[in-house]
Amino acid sequence: MLKNCLENVRNTVPLVHNITNYVTVNDVANVLLACGGSPIMSDEPEDVEEITSICGGLNINIGTLNQRSIEGMKVAGKKASELNHPILLDPVGAGASALRTNTALELMDMLNITVIRGNISEIKTLALGSGTTKGVDADVADRVTEETLDDAVRFAKNFAAQTKAIIAITGAIDLVADADACYVIRNGRPEMGKITGTGCQLSGMTTAFVVANPENKLEAVAAAVCTMGLAGELGWEHMQEGDGNSTYRNRIIDAIYNMDGDTLEKGAKYELR
Amino acid sequence: MLKNCLENVRNTVPLVHNITNYVTVNDVANVLLACGGSPIMSDEPEDVEEITSICGGLNINIGTLNQRSIEGMKVAGKKASELNHPILLDPVGAGASALRTNTALELMDMLNITVIRGNISEIKTLALGSGTTKGVDADVADRVTEETLDDAVRFAKNFAAQTKAIIAITGAIDLVADADACYVIRNGRPEMGKITGTGCQLSGMTTAFVVANPENKLEAVAAAVCTMGLAGELGWEHMQEGDGNSTYRNRIIDAIYNMDGDTLEKGAKYELR
Amino acid sequence: MLKNCLENVRNTVPLVHNITNYVTVNDVANVLLACGGSPIMSDEPEDVEEITSICGGLNINIGTLNQRSIEGMKVAGKKASELNHPILLDPVGAGASALRTNTALELMDMLNITVIRGNISEIKTLALGSGTTKGVDADVADRVTEETLDDAVRFAKNFAAQTKAIIAITGAIDLVADADACYVIRNGRPEMGKITGTGCQLSGMTTAFVVANPENKLEAVAAAVCTMGLAGELGWEHMQEGDGNSTYRNRIIDAIYNMDGDTLEKGAKYELR
Numbered sequence: 017m018l019k020n021c022l023e024n025v026r027n028t029v030p031l032v033h034n035i036t037n038y039v040t041v042n043d044v045a046n047v048l049l050a051c052g053g054s055p056i057m058s059d060e061p062e063d064v065e066e067i068t069s070i071c072g073g074l075n076i077n078i079g080t081l082n083q084r085s086i087e088g089m090k091v092a093g094k095k096a097s098e099l100n101h102p103i104l105l106d107p108v109g110a111g112a113s114a115l116r117t118n119t120a121l122e123l124m125d126m127l128n129i130t131v132i133r134g135n136i137s138e139i140k141t142l143a144l145g146s147g148t149t150k151g152v153d154a155d156v157a158d159r160v161t162e163e164t165l166d167d168a169v170r171f172a173k174n175f176a177a178q179t180k181a182i183i184a185i186t187g188a189i190d191l192v193a194d195a196d197a198c199y200v201i202r203n204g205r206p207e208m209g210k211i212t213g214t215g216c217q218l219s220g221m222t223t224a225f226v227v228a229n230p231e232n233k234l235e236a237v238a239a240a241v242c243t244m245g246l247a248g249e250l251g252w253e254h255m256q257e258g259d260g261n262s263t264y265r266n267r268i269i270d271a272i273y274n275m276d277g278d279t280l281e282k283g284a285k286y287e288l289r
Numbered sequence: 290m291l292k293n294c295l296e297n298v299r300n301t302v303p304l305v306h307n308i309t310n311y312v313t314v315n316d317v318a319n320v321l322l323a324c325g326g327s328p329i330m331s332d333e334p335e336d337v338e339e340i341t342s343i344c345g346g347l348n349i350n351i352g353t354l355n356q357r358s359i360e361g362m363k364v365a366g367k368k369a370s371e372l373n374h375p376i377l378l379d380p381v382g383a384g385a386s387a388l389r390t391n392t393a394l395e396l397m398d399m400l401n402i403t404v405i406r407g408n409i410s411e412i413k414t415l416a417l418g419s420g421t422t423k424g425v426d427a428d429v430a431d432r433v434t435e436e437t438l439d440d441a442v443r444f445a446k447n448f449a450a451q452t453k454a455i456i457a458i459t460g461a462i463d464l465v466a467d468a469d470a471c472y473v474i475r476n477g478r479p480e481m482g483k484i485t486g487t488g489c490q491l492s493g494m495t496t497a498f499v500v501a502n503p504e505n506k507l508e509a510v511a512a513a514v515c516t517m518g519l520a521g522e523l524g525w526e527h528m529q530e531g532d533g534n535s536t537y538r539n540r541i542i543d544a545i546y547n548m549d550g551d552t553l554e555k556g557a558k559y560e561l562r
Numbered sequence: 563m564l565k566n567c568l569e570n571v572r573n574t575v576p577l578v579h580n581i582t583n584y585v586t587v588n589d590v591a592n593v594l595l596a597c598g599g600s601p602i603m604s605d606e607p608e609d610v611e612e613i614t615s616i617c618g619g620l621n622i623n624i625g626t627l628n629q630r631s632i633e634g635m636k637v638a639g640k641k642a643s644e645l646n647h648p649i650l651l652d653p654v655g656a657g658a659s660a661l662r663t664n665t666a667l668e669l670m671d672m673l674n675i676t677v678i679r680g681n682i683s684e685i686k687t688l689a690l691g692s693g694t695t696k697g698v699d700a701d702v703a704d705r706v707t708e709e710t711l712d713d714a715v716r717f718a719k720n721f722a723a724q725t726k727a728i729i730a731i732t733g734a735i736d737l738v739a740d741a742d743a744c745y746v747i748r749n750g751r752p753e754m755g756k757i758t759g760t761g762c763q764l765s766g767m768t769t770a771f772v773v774a775n776p777e778n779k780l781e782a783v784a785a786a787v788c789t790m791g792l793a794g795e796l797g798w799e800h801m802q803e804g805d806g807n808s809t810y811r812n813r814i815i816d817a818i819y820n821m822d823g824d825t826l827e828k829g830a831k832y833e834l835r
Contacts, residue, residue, distance in 0.1 A: 038311040038584040039318055039330050045585055045758035050807050055758065056655065057585050060628040066659035082333040082357060084628060109329070113339035210546070212318035212328065254804045258527045260546025261323050262539040266808040273756070273806025311584040312591055312603050355606040355630060382602070386612035483819070485591035485601065531800045533819025534596050535812040 018284050019277030021229050021239035026052035030227035033071040033096075034220055035059045035089050037079030037108065040213025043265065044075075044220040050273035051243065053224030059085040064092035072227035073101050073130075075220050078119055079108035086119055093127040102130040102226040102233070105181075106219040110134065111141035124179060130226055131237055133184040133219050136160055136168070143175045160189045169198045169289050182237050184222065186215060190245065192238045199238040202285045203245025205252055210261040214268070218244045221272070242284035247271035249283065291557050292550030294502050294512035299325035303500035306344040306369075307493055308332045308362050310352030310381065313486025316538065317348075317493040323546035324516065326497030332358040337365035345500035346374050346403075348493050351392055352381035359392055366400040375403040375499040375506070378454075379492040383407065384414030397452060403499055404510055406457040406492050409433055409441070416448045433462045442471045442562050455510050457495065459488060463518065465511045472511040475558045476518025478525050483534040487541070491517045494545070515557035520544035522556065564830050565823030567775050567785035572598035576773035579617040579642075580766055581605045581635050583625030583654065586759025589811065590621075590766040596819035597789065599770030605631040610638035618773035619647050619676075621766050624665055625654035632665055639673040648676040648772040648779070651727075652765040656680065657687035670725060676772055677783055679730040679765050682706055682714070689721045706735045715744045715835050728783050730768065732761060736791065738784045745784040748831040749791025751798055756807040760814070764790045767818070788830035793817035795829070 031054045036044055041057060048055040058067040061084065068074050074096040076089050096103050105127075107120035120142055123129070132139065136158045160168040168191060176183045177195035185191045190201040208214045222240040229236035251267030259267075304327045309317055314330060321328040331340040334357065341347050347369040349362050369376050378400075380393035393415055396402070405412065409431045433441045441464060449456045450468035458464045463474040481487045495513040502509035524540030532540075577600045582590055587603060594601040604613040607630065614620050620642040622635050642649050651673075653666035666688055669675070678685065682704045706714040714737060722729045723741035731737045736747040754760045768786040775782035797813030805813075 037330070039314050039328075041585050042315060042588060042758060046808055046811070049756045049758060055585075056658070057583070057626050058655075058659070059626065060661065062629070063627065063659050063661045066661075067655075070658060080330050080332065081336065083335070109331075109340075112329070112343060113331070113336050115333065115336045115339075210322045212315060212322060258523075258540075258543060258547065260543030262319055262542035262546070265319070266539065266812065267804075269808035270804060270806030273808070274804065310603070312587050312601075315588060353603050353605065354609065356608070382604075382613075385602070385616060386604070386609050388606065388609045388612075483595045485588060485595060531796075531813075531816060531820065533816030535592055535815035535819070538592070539812065 017281060018235065018239040018242055019281040021225055021232065021236045022243060022275065022280050023277045024228040025224050028228045029054050030072040030224045031056060031070065032073050032075055032220060032223045032227065033058065033068045033092065034075045035085060035092060036075060036077035036216060039080060040216040043213050043217050046269050047217040047272060048220050048224055050269050051221050051224055055220065059088040061087045061091045064088045065095045068092045068096050068101065069099065073223045074103045075223040076103065076123065077106040077108055077216055077219055078116055079216065081116065081119060089123060090126065093123060097128045102223065103127055104131040104133060104219055104223045105129050106216065107132065107134045107138045107142060110138040117141055129179065129181045130233065131182045131184060131222060132179065133186065133222060135215065136185050136187055139175065139183065139185050160185065160187050160191065165189065165200065169200065172198055182234055184237055184241060186218065186241065190241050192234065192241055194234050197234065198289045199286050200289055201238065201241050201245060203242050204248045207264060208248045211265045238286060242286060243272060243275060243280055246280060246283040247275060290554060291508065291512040291515055292554040294498055294505065294509045295516060295548065295553050296550045297501040298497050301501045302327050303345040303497045304329060304343065305346050305348055305493060305496045305500065306331065306341045306365065307348045308358060308365060309348060309350035309489060312353060313489040316486050316490050319542050320490040320545060321493050321497055323542050324494050324497055328493065332361040334360045334364045337361045338368045341365045341369050341374065342372065346496045347376045348496040349376065349396065350379040350381055350489055350492055351389055352489065354389065354392060362396060363399065366396060370401045375496065376400055377404040377406060377492055377496045378402050379489065380405065380407045380411045380415055383411040390414055402452065402454045403506065404455045404457060404495060405452065406459065406495055408460055408488065409458050412448065412456065412458050433458065433460050433464065438462065442473065445471055455507055457510055457514060459491065459514065463514050465507065465514055467507050470507065471562045472559050473562055474511065474514050474518060476515050477521045480537060481521045484538045511559060515559060516545060516548060516553055519553060519556040520548060563827060564781065564785040564788055565827040567771055567778065567782045568789060568821065568826050569823045570774040571770050574774045575600055576618040576770045577602060577616065578619050578621055578766060578769045578773065579604065579614045579638065580621045581631060581638060582621060582623035582762060585626060586762040589759050589763050589815065592815050593763040593818060594766050594770055596815050597767050597770055601766065605634040607633045607637045610634045611641045614638045614642050614647065615645065617647065619769045620649045621769040622649065622669065623652040623654055623762055623765055624662055625762065627662065627665060635669060636672065639669060643674045648769065649673055650677040650679060650765055650769045651675050652762065653678065653680045653684045653688060656684040663687055675725065675727045676779065677728045677730060677768060678725065679732065679768060681761065682731050682733055685721065685729065685731050706731065706733050706737065711735065715746065718744055728780055730783055730787060732764065732787065736787050738780065738787055740780050743780065744835045745832050746835055747784065747787050747791060749788050750794045753798065753810060754794045757811045784832060788832060789818060789821060789826055792826060792829040793821060
């Protein structure tokens with residue numbers, strides 16, 4: 017049950033090592049605290065081995081990557097792979113530049129990635145070498161809709177089979193798949209796209225969920241995705257006249273902070289395919 | 290009309306490449322989303338050419354510059370110049386260190402800068418080699434007041450003529466000038482100075498306005514400056530007992546998010562000189 | 563009196579140079595503005611000498627350190643030492659990696675540090691070479707409680723005597739000690755630990771308090787610590803149903819913004835040992 021996944025995070029307080037972009041890093045940290053985890057950030061190659069060793073999992077996000085942080089990702093990733101720590105890869109902007117695409121592909125090749133979480137354009141880029149990434153947002157042409165859902169589910173499962181990773185494709189409809197099963201999730205609100213970094217926040221939180229649920233990783237990823245989407249719905253209910261995307265950002269993090277297992281279990285909207 | 294400038298942003302969703310400081314970068318991203326644009330951040334020299342190529346404009350902010358990001362600014366700036374993308378330069382702290390002053394001057398020399406936006410001390414430093422920058426805030430001795438306004442307008446127009454850029458000098462009174470005309474803008478509130486990065490936010494938003502209004506750049510910059518100041522006024526009206534600069538930050542971004550063309554047109558306080 | 567310490571900050575607007583981590587840097591800047599100071603950030607070795615020269619004090623925070631920023635810390639620190647500017651060291655994660663521990667120890671060796679502020683695990687690491695840092699949070703085994711208070715006070719005074727710095731150990735009970743006296747402070751709330759960076763924020767604010775109170779540094783540090791803890795209490799009173807750690811972050815900064823000397827004097831809970 018999804019509620020157990022959340023409760024395991026709150027009960028075990030997983031420490032997550034984040035190598036993430038400087039745009040949304042503060043929100044990533046606060047979301048990790050809100051869901052019951054504990055964040056630490058470090059990207060210096062000389063620092064990351066020890067930091068990742070004291071953590072339970074590693075969240076690699078390639079937004080605002082640079083040569084030093086790429087090296088940090090590799091060093092940390094190798095150590096985390098050695099230690100059998102779960103690793104999440106968030107391929108921000110894959111498809112928008114060769115450096116981003118190639119870095120993501122190289123990390124996938126080199127490391128035991130547990131979860132890849134991105135928008136549909138980023139994931140298509142990694143799977144097919146194509147995809148039409150428009151900056152850091154998914155391209156309209158790629159979007160998962162009710163019409164394209166069957167194809168998208170098949171694509172996600174195939175890519176999971178190929179990579180041996182759990183694939184989380186988030187958007188209006190979210191997909192969380194391994195080779196055999198796919199959660200189709202319909203939580204969330206379109207206004208979440210007007211806040212920078214809800215995807216990055218989800219990646220940090222997902223890492224904590226996977227660390228806290230080692231026997232149940234697919235469901236843990238689905239639980240994290242449902243938590244984020246449901247927080248978007250519950251946070252929206254607290255919006256008042258004059259509020260906008262900045263207040264909404266706070267409301268979503270607050271809703272994660274206040275989420276309990278029963279609320280998640282009741283509010284999660286998903287089917288398994 | 291100013292309202293058209295804002296509506297063009299909302300209708301065209303300009304993608305803006307930002308090379309900006311890590312202090313205020315999250316707010317810059319959320320303000321770009323609030324006004325209707327779309328942000329992407331990248332400062333790695335190997336990444337910036339492709340990123341800037343898929344964008345409509347480039348926002349260069351030299352706060353927390355370093356040797357790598359300076360190289361990124363140059364590479365991105367050259368590419369953006371080649372592509373005739375508008376470039377905004379925010380010379381944060383010019384006058385406070387030789388590295389900042391010289392980097393700003395070098396970028397002005399090397400690139401086709403469309404807009405230079407800073408406080409009066411920073412702009413004086415670039416124009417006169419003097420100016421008495423006190424950290425990242427304008428020095429009192431430099432401030433634009435009703436008494437010094439005529440001189441300041443003349444100065445802004447002359448510097449615009451010399452640089453062929455639109456000059457935006459923001460403070461208690463804001464000036465937006467090209468060689469021939471100067472908007473004198475009296476929106477905003479003094480409490481905005483107690484929030485870090487309202488200037489950086491404005492620079493990001495201004496880039497989006499210029500991208501969305503290629504035939505009408507001077508008015509577009511004035512519209513962005515009025516939008517920011519008016520958001521400061523409208524956000525203030527939502528402040529309640531116990532609120533301070535952190536809540537005010539959110540209120541301003543929320544007010545931009547909710548701003549429509551008519552509100553801007555009615556609330557903008559400017560004269561053309 | 564503590565109230566004078568705060569009022570001196572508001573009256574003199576101390577400019578503080580921060581070399582700090584990119585996770586919490588925006589909040590550090592807004593807290594500095596909220597308390598009456600003025601922040602500037604710079605970590606590029608070529609930039610920091612001039613920047614620190616125009617400031618009143620230097621705040622060095624080693625979270626997300628890298629080889630470039632470590633060099634920046636050394637260059638800035640040497641210049642600040644030469645100029646007799648107060649320097650605060652926040653040894654984030656000392657004990658969690660050799661690079662962090664050694665960087666902190668090297669800076670202590672090389673510079674005239676005025677204040678060292680950290681959690682008990684970080685400070686023990688620096689004092690004893692041990693300490694059981696768990697990421698960036700203090701280990702439960704180390705925590706200062708009413709039972710271990712006498713020992714902790716003695717430890718803080720001894721470390722102050724050894725380092726000739728004021729030692730601020732923050733947690734459920736806060737200690738601010740020089741060789742002869744120790745403030746034992748009981749402001750604050752446990753929920754503050756669910757917000758990223760309240761420690762970093764306090765370090766920035768403490769630097770401003772020390773700059774503004776050169777004749778009275780021990781009391782100035784105690785005043786800053788009480789201001790932060792009391793803001794945590796006052797901010798909490800404004801929390802409403804549905805609010806969580808993100809809103810609480812804003813509430814605390816708002817409470818600092820609205821804090822006056824009398825409120826601080828009346829609300830501060832401390833004893834001198």
